[in-house]
Amino acid sequence: MQPKYFEVTFSGLGGKGVLTLGQILAEAGMQLFKHVSYFPNYSPAMRGGESECTVIFSDNPIASPLTFNPAHAVVMDPASFTTFEMRLKPGGIIFCDDSVISAKGERNDIEVFHVPASEKAIELGDLQVANMVLLGAYIGKVESVPVGMLERAVTKRFQGTRRESLLELNKKAVREGNLLARKP
Amino acid sequence: MQPKYFEVTFSGLGGKGVLTLGQILAEAGMQLFKHVSYFPNYSPAMRGGESECTVIFSDNPIASPLTFNPAHAVVMDPASFTTFEMRLKPGGIIFCDDSVISAKGERNDIEVFHVPASEKAIELGDLQVANMVLLGAYIGKVESVPVGMLERAVTKRFQGTRRESLLELNKKAVREGNLLARKP
Amino acid sequence: MSTSEQKKVLVCGKPELRTGFPSLYCPGCHYGIITRVICEVLEELKLGGKAIGFAGVGCSFGGAPISIGIDWASCPHGRAPAMASAAKRIHPDALVFTLQGDGDLGAIGLGCFLSAVLRNENLTTIFLNNAGYGQTGGQLAPTTLTGMKTTTTQQGRRREDGFPFHGAELAAYHKAVAYSARVTVHTPGNFKKAKRVLTTAFQKQMSGAGYSFVEFISACPSVWGMSPVDSVAYIQEHMLKEFPLGEFKNIDSIYD
Amino acid sequence: MSTSEQKKVLVCGKPELRTGFPSLYCPGCHYGIITRVICEVLEELKLGGKAIGFAGVGCSFGGAPISIGIDWASCPHGRAPAMASAAKRIHPDALVFTLQGDGDLGAIGLGCFLSAVLRNENLTTIFLNNAGYGQTGGQLAPTTLTGMKTTTTQQGRRREDGFPFHGAELAAYHKAVAYSARVTVHTPGNFKKAKRVLTTAFQKQMSGAGYSFVEFISACPSVWGMSPVDSVAYIQEHMLKEFPLGEFKNIDSIYD
Amino acid sequence: MTKGEIIILDDTCKGCALCVEYCPKGCIQISRDKFTRSGALLPEFINPEECVACGTCGNMCPDFAIEVYKFIDESE
Amino acid sequence: MTKGEIIILDDTCKGCALCVEYCPKGCIQISRDKFTRSGALLPEFINPEECVACGTCGNMCPDFAIEVYKFIDESE
Amino acid sequence: MADRMFMTGNEAVARGAIAGGCRYFFGYPITPQNDIPEFMSREMPKVGGVFVQSESEVSSIYMVYGGALAGARVMTSTSSPGLALMQEGISYTAEIEAPCVVVNVSRMSPGIGTGGQAGQTDYRMVVKGGGQGGYHCIVLAPWSGQEIYEQMQLAFHLADKYRILCFVLSDYVLGQMAEAVELKELTFEELPDKFWALKGTDKKDGLRYMHTVGWLNYGGVISWHEALLKKFKRIEENEVRYEATHTDDAELLLVSYGSTARTCAKAIEMARAEGMKVGLFRPITLWPYPEAALREAALKAKQVLCVEDSNGQMKEDVDLAVRAQVPVHYLGLWARNSDQPNGLIFPERVFEEIRRLL
């Protein structure tokens, strides 16, 4: 059985694909939860700046799509790690790409989940899918939606677009990430 | 001795020169009274419409340059006559160009002073100076400023302008109007 | 010649589209003559019932709608082309035109007009060039002649006030304009030519040729400080030197 | 040839006027190359201390002031020429120029720009033509090529979206413009030409010749959706077909 | 024989005198004593015999204040 | 003998690869493992011997990320 | 039940407009609402409509004005500086009573502000009327994708019903956030024909129409303004909308609109979970303002906290309602989590403030 409420914030530098992660996750959650919200925060007028997005799944109406202290965070750059290590709810989990984030964290009341996302992505042949590796890992651990649903959302995202050729690679990255999380 | 307060409204159709009358009168009064106000009301965006202006002389500060019920009015067209006959203060005087205004008035508590202004102007050679005849007559009767001062104000108005050639005619019209008022 | 009966026929009266309202214009203002040109051309083309006019801010803001009996909107200063663009997109079969003064089109509305042209709007613009701001009492307009005195160039228009603005030529310069001409109504012959030109302009719109533009040189006796008769002479002697008459462009379609 | 000592000399580095701030532009954006052109020309003319730039809304709004170390104001969308006009009237000895995108100058600011020209302002305008709205993410600009896809013309620019806007030619058309040219920086040779052209433009202003105008064709890899290298090829193959390079006007004074 | 006739509508005429200027036959003249609504002097049709009903005065009157009539021989 | 040298400033380079494109001598190449600040791949100066210190790469770098040096014979 | 669709607030604007019968969109790019014109440029032709990219917001509003007079359901959307440029035109639509819809996806101001991120600083421009004055526009302030979708339809109806400009006031947060929206098509009372529309064809009644000046339409200046006031009165009597939740036992009343009201709702959830008696009063129409209802709710509670991502805009209307009878606190943009443009007011911060006050 799924619990009734999930919240996660993805954070990283523009161009790294964190907003995409949120959109795909939200899409996947739509089938399973009565209420889903997605909120991206970035500088529309500046490329390459910090961006983050929050996805909430709930069976009750979502009062606000914003949360300052999420239970889960997926971070792709060192600054985001520092920020979300601070902001995370006690008992929360922070997922980080440990290929690029060396900090290990100070808090004892949260779990830091290390994913060698960039390494894995390079291994898969394209650094650009590091985000998908992280997403797969996140879902593997938190299990808010089944990985199959996530893959279908990935398919929906890429199919029929200019970037359809990247679909399989992205799905593979999700699966590999998922495995990384399930392993331990 | 001059009383301390005069108010007069000039009214007529645009192009007839009622605003000029007010400006000249105000200019003349400047020498004699501590306080002078002039307020013209016309449609800046439409030519030939109704226009009026009010001049107030006073030795005390003038609370407002507007008065709905002036003591004196000088009117140059029939509609203005009707309007100001109604608006005049009891005991007031309305000066009208009886060459163009045939109405004789209904009120008993005001004086209607008839001036054959247009007739006199045509006699002087130019219908355009009918306004000056009326001004002269008004001053002849009300004596708020000496006619000499008024003439100096007329001179100031025309001297050095494109219309300087009309100065003498205008001064003459003022004098003739003045005589018309003094006669009885 | 027999001494037969004679019939009295009206050869020139009020056009049907001319409403019964007296004009709001000053005595001798050529806007009144242009009113006739517009009415007669619309009637001859049978477009009175299909026309929507957009009058700019200036003397024709109220003046044109009140006197020409078609659908009208009076437009905020300079914005007639934007309003007309929307109307034409919504009613593509209507004849949609703007009527704009030289301040309205050449100053505040220059960008709005050229942008309508740049969007390939299928409109007609009637441009009233009286070399000044009539409605507000005679300030400098983009079209004011060099050296001409206005209330804001009291020593005459100088270098640093710019050169006179040429609407018809600028319109013709643009690829999206199918037709552009400059006319006057200061002589009976020019009055007739003006009618022909405006007819062509409206036809261009109805055939989808592209933007059409007609500039009228128009006397403004009040602001020029001249009698109506002297104003006519001023047009001949001064205005036409700076603003030559003629068709500057006449093509069948801008898309060829 | 002796085996004498060798000295290492800097032949190309950061121009002095280039501040230490990293640019705000996307990777491969030609605005960065144009930044060098501007810095080097100002330095060569020794005008860095006399220059006031007015940057329009667009990618160079903050991008230019941050990277070029002269006096600057960033301007509301389209209004740089009005702000520059005032500054130049107040400081006639300064070198005052505007730096405006194609949306900024060709759309919202078209009237403001042409009116500055019509007032005979003694300014220089640097016009950045990247065929789209960079800052807002790739919408149709007046300069967008026919058929080119943008986020608001997703099937490609059509007839009813208008023909591409030609800034340099339109500027040259105006009597008050003394100098107008179109350049690119997409090859080293064109980079050098661009410097010569901008030098001339600034000199025209300083000699009071009249308005001067330089249009830069500039690659926008982000919005064009191409790599920086492909964008260079796109300029050569597509942009230059619609927008020919060259000087369109070069006169000594507009007052002769 | 008179070919034309004009009627000047004194309630709309503004006294601009353009008709006087434009009539090729000198048929119109400004009066000395008749006034328009706004107080200007009215034009008068003074040479009916000369009028050729060309319509010029009517066309050129900015205030639509002239009606021009032509006399047509019915037998023609 | 080497005529020129370039220094690529890896803190400002954005990895656009224009320098690679413009170098007439093929002296520059995108690396496979060095990254720019924002995570793109950095260019490398691979053929120092060929460099003629023409300055092109420096001029054309939008990010002022290349310094070009020329070796000048002191005795000349 | 109608279909549900996951969409951003900006997309809800566009889809809601189409559901509301809008077929003509005139607009100019500006962050953070570019996806609205982009969507419209793609979708309008599919529903037989027209999208025109204007050359500026000044032109946008005049295209809207012209289109409204031509009888169509027309709209534009923009963000703060763009809306400022429309003020003259908005005043003209009020004069001639041209029905139309304007969406403002507001961003931080003044000036260029943050270039397109969160901010609710436009309250006065939108609600008090930033153009040459003497008029009102209806202002709807949705707080969710669903409300946006429905209020867009309502906006077109109200605009036509009262011949007035109807604003929908969104913001960066609402525009960006995505939620599931039920594609509910609202039905409204039938409205009379736009007999006054300019079509360039002979009207049913054979009359031509001209729209020149407002006062002439009513015979005089006073009559015109009296007619406007009467209309405004009718709207004030019939169209006030608000939502009051948890106000019955509230000892602290939060007043907030738009995305910030969502933030407050979450903060209230947190506070209620800890037993604090907090309620929310959310004006849905900012004009007409639910003054009486707010006063009632405020007097019942012991104190009021107005929350707005701004520096003191709506507070004036709250003060007008409350009349200094209970204290009114204000939590403004300084409650953001960061000084940088991407700062936001989070529910946790509002909760903190609630705790401080109770």
Added chain:
Amino acid sequence: MADRMFMTGNEAVARGAIAGGCRYFFGYPITPQNDIPEFMSREMPKVGGVFVQSESEVSSIYMVYGGALAGARVMTSTSSPGLALMQEGISYTAEIEAPCVVVNVSRMSPGIGTGGQAGQTDYRMVVKGGGQGGYHCIVLAPWSGQEIYEQMQLAFHLADKYRILCFVLSDYVLGQMAEAVELKELTFEELPDKFWALKGTDKKDGLRYMHTVGWLNYGGVISWHEALLKKFKRIEENEVRYEATHTDDAELLLVSYGSTARTCAKAIEMARAEGMKVGLFRPITLWPYPEAALREAALKAKQVLCVEDSNGQMKEDVDLAVRAQVPVHYLGLWARNSDQPNGLIFPERVFEEIRRLL
């Protein structure tokens, strides 16, 4: 004693500006203030200044903005629709804190209104801020030629002192009416150099200046707004101006500004002559609004009558001050003597209302 000169209110604007050091005037014709640019076009060159006729009010405000950044004392004047077009620009001057003066000779609105006659409908646009929000401008509201002449000088001083846009709000009646004005040149405290001015020459401190975005100047969005709020606070503390006459024993307090306050003054003369205890409270700064002083005066009197040639604009600020503690009546444009554009509110009509209320 300084010379006295008979002049209209519009001429007093121009002469006062020159006395206040204004040397650059940028403006566009619009009734009823055309005599201001006309005067300036003639006189500016004589005092070594420059007059530029802009192509529109949008450009006027940006010329003013550019001129202000160039370090000069600059101004424009306009009337209602023209001011609406300046709203975006006004907001930009607030962002970058560019000191300048804008005169609004208001006319009846909305839309084209009466084309240039009496009206005070612009209160909200001027006082509440019609542009993208979060800012204030100082608003001076003179009621005589003398005050206009002096306030123009004050306006330039305050603008420079606080780096803010200062409005002088005149109207048709004030602009047209002529009175004797004493040509008094005011002296003010010395102000520091405009070190930040763009001159295209190396600065004393060797730095170049750039004016790009407000928040960067202060390091962040919150910091920027806090700095603005602090400045606004300083102005509220130091620059409130008003005049209270006959308020000591008043049983009815008239509240009015600008030309209408003159009308009220005369009505009060008439009422006092008949023994009625009426006083006048005249805000001279409309922002900052003399709220506390007004509340005090209002509470002392038994009731308040707000008089304005409008349909309910300033009333909100009066209500905010009075807090419903005494009744506030309103006499608006329907008190005009005529329905036609040339209608006016006369002293006699206000007197009638006073009699009705007492």
